[in-house]
Amino acid sequence: MRSEFEFILNLKKKYGLNHVGDDCAVLPKDGKTDLVITADMLVEDIDFRLDWTTPDLLGHKALAVSLSDIAAMGGTPKWAMLSIGVPEKLWKTRFVDRFYDGWFKLARLYNVELIGGDVSRSPDKLVIDSIVAGELRKGTAIRRSGANPGDSIFVTGSLGGAARGLQLLESGYQRARLRGGKRSLMDRQLTPTPRVELGKLLNSRTIPTSMIDISDGLAADLHHICDASGVGATIDLDSLPIDKHLDLDPNENVRLALSGGEDFELLFTAKEKYFRGRFSDEVTRIGEVTKHAGVVEVISNGARRILPRAGYRHF
Amino acid sequence: MRSEFEFILNLKKKYGLNHVGDDCAVLPKDGKTDLVITADMLVEDIDFRLDWTTPDLLGHKALAVSLSDIAAMGGTPKWAMLSIGVPEKLWKTRFVDRFYDGWFKLARLYNVELIGGDVSRSPDKLVIDSIVAGELRKGTAIRRSGANPGDSIFVTGSLGGAARGLQLLESGYQRARLRGGKRSLMDRQLTPTPRVELGKLLNSRTIPTSMIDISDGLAADLHHICDASGVGATIDLDSLPIDKHLDLDPNENVRLALSGGEDFELLFTAKEKYFRGRFSDEVTRIGEVTKHAGVVEVISNGARRILPRAGYRHF
Numbered sequence: 001m002r003s004e005f006e007f008i009l010n011l012k013k014k015y016g017l018n019h020v021g022d023d024c025a026v027l028p029k030d031g032k033t034d035l036v037i038t039a040d041m042l043v044e045d046i047d048f049r050l051d052w053t054t055p056d057l058l059g060h061k062a063l064a065v066s067l068s069d070i071a072a073m074g075g076t077p078k079w080a081m082l083s084i085g086v087p088e089k090l091w092k093t094r095f096v097d098r099f100y101d102g103w104f105k106l107a108r109l110y111n112v113e114l115i116g117g118d119v120s121r122s123p124d125k126l127v128i129d130s131i132v133a134g135e136l137r138k139g140t141a142i143r144r145s146g147a148n149p150g151d152s153i154f155v156t157g158s159l160g161g162a163a164r165g166l167q168l169l170e171s172g173y174q175r176a177r178l179r180g181g182k183r184s185l186m187d188r189q190l191t192p193t194p195r196v197e198l199g200k201l202l203n204s205r206t207i208p209t210s211m212i213d214i215s216d217g218l219a220a221d222l223h224h225i226c227d228a229s230g231v232g233a234t235i236d237l238d239s240l241p242i243d244k245h246l247d248l249d250p251n252e253n254v255r256l257a258l259s260g261g262e263d264f265e266l267l268f269t270a271k272e273k274y275f276r277g278r279f280s281d282e283v284t285r286i287g288e289v290t291k292h293a294g295v296v297e298v299i300s301n302g303a304r305r306i307l308p309r310a311g312y313r314h315f
Numbered sequence: 316m317r318s319e320f321e322f323i324l325n326l327k328k329k330y331g332l333n334h335v336g337d338d339c340a341v342l343p344k345d346g347k348t349d350l351v352i353t354a355d356m357l358v359e360d361i362d363f364r365l366d367w368t369t370p371d372l373l374g375h376k377a378l379a380v381s382l383s384d385i386a387a388m389g390g391t392p393k394w395a396m397l398s399i400g401v402p403e404k405l406w407k408t409r410f411v412d413r414f415y416d417g418w419f420k421l422a423r424l425y426n427v428e429l430i431g432g433d434v435s436r437s438p439d440k441l442v443i444d445s446i447v448a449g450e451l452r453k454g455t456a457i458r459r460s461g462a463n464p465g466d467s468i469f470v471t472g473s474l475g476g477a478a479r480g481l482q483l484l485e486s487g488y489q490r491a492r493l494r495g496g497k498r499s500l501m502d503r504q505l506t507p508t509p510r511v512e513l514g515k516l517l518n519s520r521t522i523p524t525s526m527i528d529i530s531d532g533l534a535a536d537l538h539h540i541c542d543a544s545g546v547g548a549t550i551d552l553d554s555l556p557i558d559k560h561l562d563l564d565p566n567e568n569v570r571l572a573l574s575g576g577e578d579f580e581l582l583f584t585a586k587e588k589y590f591r592g593r594f595s596d597e598v599t600r601i602g603e604v605t606k607h608a609g610v611v612e613v614i615s616n617g618a619r620r621i622l623p624r625a626g627y628r629h630f
Contacts, residue, residue, distance in 0.1 A: 001406070001407060004435075007411070010435060011371065014430065015415075015419055016428055017428075019394075019428070019429075020429065020431055024429040025396075027394065027430065029344060029345065034513070035428070037396070037431065039396045039398045039431055039432050039433050039446065040433050041398040041433040041435040041442070041444065042435075043437045043442070044439060045585070046435065046436050046437065047435070079342065081340075081352070082355045082357040083355075084356070085356050085358045088630065092316060096322070100330075104330055108555065113334070114330065114334075115334035115342065116335055116339070116353065117336065117354050118354050119319040119322060119323060119357065119629070120356040120361065120362065121361050121629035122358045122361065122440070123359075123361060123440060124439060125437070125438060125439065127400060127437070129356065129433070129444035131354065131396065131446055134337035145563075162580045165566050185612060190544065200464075248577055301424070314435055314436035315403070
C-alpha cells in the first residue's frame, strides 16, 4: 500500500504543485515579507486518545504541532484557524470550551490570533484541523532542500521522550498519577513545546542550510531532508542527545531516539563553524551531510550500518 | 443545547476575536491588497454520504463551498489547502485520486493553486477540511455588517434546488439514473456552482452594503446579515426566485426556498437604484432592509408574518 508520502509526491508531480513538500508552504506577502502556512489534521484514536489526555492538553497539542512547522521554517507565528468536528456526546459537555482554553493559553504565549475556522458535527470521533500562518523576512525561509555535503547535522533539545511517553500511555500509566521522570516523558508526548524561539533565532542569523521539525522521528525526518536536498547523511549514535528520563536499556533508548516521533525538536544542517561554543545547551551536533544521495548511515563504536526509513506513517 | 453559532459568538466575546464572524476573515496583505480566508469542514454522514455522490463530485463540492465564501466577500480566489482524514478501506481504492481530480478540475477554472494541507488516517469516516484564500483591493471586502435600513435585498440565481436535491437523494433517487429537472435539482446539491464571477463583479463596483452566501438557508443567512448589521428585513415571498425545476406544491416550494440550505447563491443588500435594469438575469430583488433589529418578516398576498431563524445547524 502506498504511504501518504508517496501519494503526496505523486500529487505534486501530477499537478505541478510547487509549494507542497516542506513543513510549510511559502508565499510572498509583501515586498519585505513572506508568509509561511501549515495545516495539521488530528483524528481521535489515530493521533490521540481522549482517555489519555485532557481537553486543554489536546488544545495545546493541536496548536503546538503546527507552531512546530512554523518554527521549522524559522518563521514567527501570526494567526491561526481551527476546524473541529465534534461528536454530539462531547458537544454536550464542557469539552470544547476546555479544548479552546488550552489552545488559547498556548496561542497567547506567541501572540497568535485565531481568525477563523469551522465548527462541525462528527458522527463518532473528534477531528481537528489546525492551520497556522507565520511570517519571515522575504527569502529567508529555511527549507528541507538546502543541505550540502560537508554540512554538520544538528538537533535541538533531546530525543526519544515523546515516544517513551506514548509507550507509558499504552501501558496504562495515567498522567495525573505520575511524577518525576515518567511524568516528564508523558508530557513530551501530551503537551509538546514547539521550538519557535530557537527557530526564529536560527533564521535571524541565516545559519541553517536546511531544517525540519521531528514529527515522524529522527530517521524518517532526516531522510526527508536528504531526499529534498539530494544528499546523504552519517549520524554518530553515541552523540545523540537522548532524553535524560529514558528508562529502558541503552539500545532501546537509542531506538526510540532514532525512530520515535513527535519530539518536535528541530533537525537542521549548517556549517559546523557557526556552532563552535554557541547554542551548546540547546543544540547538539549529531553527524554530517554526505554526497551519497538517499543513504543515511549510523556509526556506533566505529561500526557503520544503514539506517532504514523507519518512522511514523499513516498508511 | 447551544448551537454552533452561539458557541462561536461566545468564543468571539470571551477571547476578543475581531476577525471571526463573517464568511471569511479579512487580513491586510500589502499596501494595496487584503487577504480573505475561509475554512470548511465536511464530515462523512453529516455533510455528505458516499453512496449519494462520486469521489470527483465530492472533490468539486469540497472546494466549491469555500470558493462560495470567497465570493461572498467579493474576493478573487488565489490558493487553497486541503486536509483529509481517510479510512484505510478508502485509501486502498482510487477514491482519493478521483477526489483530487474533481477538486483540481474546479480549481483550474479559477486558477486556484493547492499549496498545502495534510493527509491523515481516520478510523472510520472520511473527513475533509477545505481552506481557501482570496484577495481583493484593500478595504473592499463586503461584510455581513453593512446593511442599512432602506437598502434593497437581492439574491443571485434561484433558490430551493439544493434542498430538493437532498430530498431526492434521501428518497433513494440515484444521480446516474436521473435526467431533466430532477437531475438538475440533484446537481444543485451535489455539484454546486460558487458565484465567484458575480461576487467579483459586485465588489468591483462596490455596490453591496452587505453580502453572505446562502449555505444555511435564506432565512438563517438573512438573519445572520440582520444580526451583524443591527437591522431587520422584509421579504416579499411572491418575488422569490424559486428554482424552476421544483416539483412540489407551491407552499412547499417556497418553504424549501426559504429554509433549504446549500444553494450557494449570494444574498446581498444594496441601494435599489444600482440594479434598475441591470444584472436582471442573475439578480432578483426580494425585499427591503428595515430598522427593526433582528426581525425578519415575510409578506405574501398582503399578509405579514415573522420568519423564524430556521435553517441548517449542526447542534
